[in-house]
Amino acid sequence: MSNASLKDFPVVVPFPVHWSEMDAFGHVNNARTFTWFESARIAYMARIGLVGPSGAGADTTMADGVGPILANTHADYLRPVVFPVNLVAGARVTRVGNSSITFEHAVAGADDGVLYTRGGSIIVTLRYATHEKVPVPPALRAAIEKLEGRTAGDQA
Structure with a gap:
């Protein structure tokens, strides 16, 4: 397996990639990309303790009813994905703001x-009871820094 990229x-x-993920145009439907991004992002958040291993909200380990919510996502499609192929999806944090965490995603051939x-x-880190953004907790910043091997505010 080559994960050089x-x-x-x-x-x-x-x-x-499963045959059922193909669309009428003979390639994987573009919406599938966001599921792959999500899988990598949830695995990342589980590694830093933002969600439990299942990714479920009930597993959230942050105190005071604070947890993650997706505020924005985007994709740049570089080439079509066609069956059969094995893929890998990567996630990394490129920036930690006051109340937000910016992820970079990539999907490559395994x-x-x-x-x-x-x-x-x-x-965005959100207090679910009041729907207000809250600062990223220091412990979460520290977990990101440890996993990324750099200061959380640094650009990747």
């Missing part, structure tokens, strides 16, 4: 490292 991503999730899609997302 995702070498700077601390979290990489492997998965196969065997050849060919990059299919790049994108990103922004997660």
